[in-house]
Amino acid sequence: MRSAAAAIAWEFRLKHRWGLIALTGYLILIATIRLLTQERGQSVDFDDAQSFALVVVVPITSTFMYFLAVFSFGLSGDLAARQSMYPARMFTLPVSTAALAGWPMLYGTAAMAILWLATRLFALWPSGVEVPVIWPALLAASLLAWTQALVWMPYALPGLRVIVTVLWLATIDAVVMLALYYKAREPVMLAILAPHVPLAYFTARFAIGRARRGDVPDWRGVFARLGRIADVLPRRRDRFPSPARAQEWFEWRRHGRSLPAMVGILLPFELTLLFVFRETPALVLETLVLVLLTPPFMAAFAAATVRKSNPEGSDSYGLTPFLATRPLTSASLVAAKLKVTIWSTLAAWLLVLVSLSLGLRLSGAWPVVMERARELVDAVGRPRAVAIVLLVLSALVASTWKQLVQSLFVGLSGRKWAVNLSVFGTLSLLAVAVPLAQWIAGSKYRMGVLWNALPWIAAVLVCLKVSAAAWIAIRLRDSRLLSDRTLVLGAACWDASVFAVYGLFVWLTPALLFRSYLLALVAILAVPLARLSATPLVLAWNRHR
């Protein structure tokens, strides 16, 4: 390796080779499909937006985000810190600041442009859609270059990086959307976008120059007085009644506030829609659905922090010696995490219900909701209407909690390969399941076959779930991670939950539509068991390597 350019390229290639191999595989796959269909004179038309989104938009957007993270060194730094995210170890290399800024930017923008051109060339676009050639590539390159420049900049306050970057990228996006709205031609789009990469390069050079000199502005003193107010408040000094409670406090401080905070940030924006659309009942109800889906949706993101044992460390999934040497069993460490996820879920939902009630009252949209409630009571009767509302709410709360805990067993294993494998497996499953579902939905015959096979499919899934749970229970018992009493109590609670869910299903669904054994199988599949009970086992695997 004889040049800085080659060394920087080598580092990107070596660190991210698996991602790049996966991307190459995707491009080869779509190119092969494209060539085969063209050779046979066939045309593949997307008859709906979903299938186009699945085959083209989702992979390209994921790769776009991945490139943003890779080429800005965003995967190995602290986004909220004041210091530059450019790796400090590279500041001492005998390389000019221009080269430090220029080479990663050149590689990144080139990768973005190639990604777009390859997707345009190989992907199967819906017929009748004219796909522009250059400006989207330039837009992707500009967004990456600005992300790099703004992420590498040192900031005066923690968290300012995120705000500045999001606002600036949103502004560029807004300008492009406006141009598209006014049907700007390609030369105009190019004129709008062309200056961005050079401007971003000079900004990045300035940012790295500052960071290299250790020139990090500091405005924290301005806010120090506010911080002193917190010191005036009485501090808790009483003892924790037990080690388990101390660990719950630790987990709450570490992860418990993430979900309520995320939901709390989104709620004001969502509730504003109630004031805007209060005259349109359909939109009020859509807003209501949006608000109610916010906690389970955000829980999927909060779960990413909950499952990390050491979010600040370079090995974020590994257990730190400090935590691993707490005189607690692995089961107690998991129990603290699970309890905190329950509190976190309840706090988020309390926030949603209180804010929603206030929002509906203050916006004047309350009568719209009451009218729909009356219609439901008229249709199914008061007890069933109350049960349906409670069931939907309980299902949403349970789904929020499930989102938080269902991937714990992967994260707590402490193995990055397990996390990557899980993400890859989920995406692969989605990539297969969604087109399969659409293929089935396209034919009444296939729908009929599926309907008849549904009990068998459910039975196979139940067998797999129960077998996995039995194997896990034996391992838990053999390794003495859980006592016999706890295992029996856990099994009894799970049984009770399944019976309760089954009872509700039987009560609410028409007997002619679903057979009772199918409802029982669905109830068994709905209540978490195997993955949840595996968490103490995988934590012990992480803790005692």
Next chain:
Amino acid sequence: MSEPVIRATELTRRFGAMTALNSVSLSLARGAVYGLVGANGAGKTTLIKHILGLLRADSGSVRVFGLDPVADPVAVLSRIGYLSEENDLPGWMRVDELIRYSRAFYPAWDDRYAEELRRAFALDPTAKIKSLSKGQKARAGLLIALAYRPELLVLDEPSSGLDPIVRRDILGAVLRTIADEGRTVLFSSHLLEEVEQVADHVTMIHQGRIVLSAPLLAIRESHRVGERVPSLDEIFVALAGISAASAPET
């Protein structure tokens, strides 16, 4: 004779192709200071992680207070005070929160002693751990390792990269601990002059094998050249050299 505090028997651990510990056997009796010395990468931290139950043995066994630290972590860890070179205390906690959190785990936690140590180490209770200097972090770690007067104090390269004042505090902590009868200290370091100051017994580890384990006085006597008693540094270099020369070429 009473049960040894630590007993490792034919302990072997490999990481891929590398053998980090190779048939290590060791027995530490109660009430003494044991220095574990060796070059970087010799296997000191790997041995300590086995004692804490953070690693499982590929073969052989480790017993601490007669218990398996992997099978029974609560019984073992509640009797051990541990300070690591990494010093990975949670940066988001304040010093008083760290004390409040830590004392929940140890019924024998001595509030007065903890406060005495906090004052002696000049730790501001409202300061966040992440804002402390490396030396202050080491002191905070030492405070929570000592405040419940553990039966076994394990210090893994505690003075690495620290200034002489903090190193003095750490040696003082070792001396305080052994002042309480029946307590044991395992002190790992590659700064041999420090070990020489406090250790009763020295174990040298080199390339995953124990090359020497004996009382410090006996080691000195056995390496005496005429009237001159060599330092531990000199003895270690000599032994490591012999060991490296006799190791099979790879």
